[in-house]
Amino acid sequence: xxxxxxxxxxxxxxxxxxxxxxxxxxxxxxxxxxxxxxxxxxxxxxxxxxxxxxxxxxxxxxxxxxxxxxxxxxxxxxxxxxxxxxxxxxxxxxxxxxxxxxxxxxxxxxxxxxxxxxxxxxxxxxxxxxxxxxxxxxxxxxxxxxxxxxxxxxxxxxxxxxxxxxxxxxxxxxxxxxxxxxxxxxxxxxxxxxxxxxxxxxxxxxxxxxxxxxxxxxxxxxxxxxxxxxxxxxxxxxxxxxxxxxxxxxxxx
Numbered sequence: 001x002x003x004x005x006x007x008x009x010x011x012x013x014x015x016x017x018x019x020x021x022x023x024x025x026x027x028x029x030x031x032x033x034x035x036x037x038x039x040x041x042x043x044x045x046x047x048x049x050x051x052x053x054x055x056x057x058x059x060x061x062x063x064x065x066x067x068x069x070x071x072x073x074x075x076x077x078x079x080x081x082x083x084x085x086x087x088x089x090x091x092x093x094x095x096x097x098x099x100x101x102x103x104x105x106x107x108x109x110x111x112x113x114x115x116x117x118x119x120x121x122x123x124x125x126x127x128x129x130x131x132x133x134x135x136x137x138x139x140x141x142x143x144x145x146x147x148x149x150x151x152x153x154x155x156x157x158x159x160x161x162x163x164x165x166x167x168x169x170x171x172x173x174x175x176x177x178x179x180x181x182x183x184x185x186x187x188x189x190x191x192x193x194x195x196x197x198x199x200x201x202x203x204x205x206x207x208x209x210x211x212x213x214x215x216x217x218x219x220x221x222x223x224x225x226x227x228x229x230x231x232x233x234x235x236x237x238x239x240x241x242x243x244x245x246x247x248x249x250x251x252x253x
Contacts, residue, residue, distance in 0.1 A: 015053040062097035068181040075148040119174035203241040
């Protein structure tokens with residue numbers, strides 16, 4: 001992955017789920033190549049570039065939303081400290097992040113339409129419908145969602161979700177689920193955990209307890225190191241995944 005063109009192209013595929021456009025590809029290549037033969041500079045620019053893709057709207061914003069939907073609807077998976085598995089995450093994130101290029105055209109409107117469609121489809125999934133039968137009273141429905149999410153909402157957040165439920169029809173249930181999933185209390189509580197999990201999904205394309213790991217010890221180690229995601233810690237984690245033998249082997253380099 002020392003070739004800049006290949007490095008950037010792989011990031012488009014992994015994080016934006018598309019082939020690079022010529023202008024964007026050249027922009028990111030130039031950032032790295034501006035370092036010339038200075039290897040320290042090149043390494044730093046690769047980390048900077050990778051972090052930008054990791055934190056992109058199509059991957060981080062869409063993916064963190066998907067993460068929070070699963071956390072809100074079902075809590076963590078049985079016996080695991082995470083709410084979603086890699087295959088489900090990647091499938092759903094592609095749906096939420098498709099059809100737009102952040103910063104170009106009316107991308108925000110398309111992103112919002114994607115989120116609305118995702119929420120509407122999510123509440124119609126059999127596993128959600130069976131867990132939350134139609135007719136569940138608003139307070140019970142919302143309180144169950146916050147309980148699954150593992151957070152204590154502010155009074156304003158709770159009332160907003162109850163109000164969003166409205167008549168209790170499919171669209172209203174979707175709005176209430178999204179209201180809880182997008183609450184600031186949940187964002188704050190899960191940001192670190194999501195960052196680590198999404199790094200496994202984005203760079204290694206696997207669950208934290210898949211081979212060569214046998215458990216969540218690696219995930220737990222990174223979670224302990226983050227201690228509140230900031231720019232410096234974010235970059236350190238990205239660098240570690242980029243430099244890992246597993247990442248290089250995955251890409252055949």
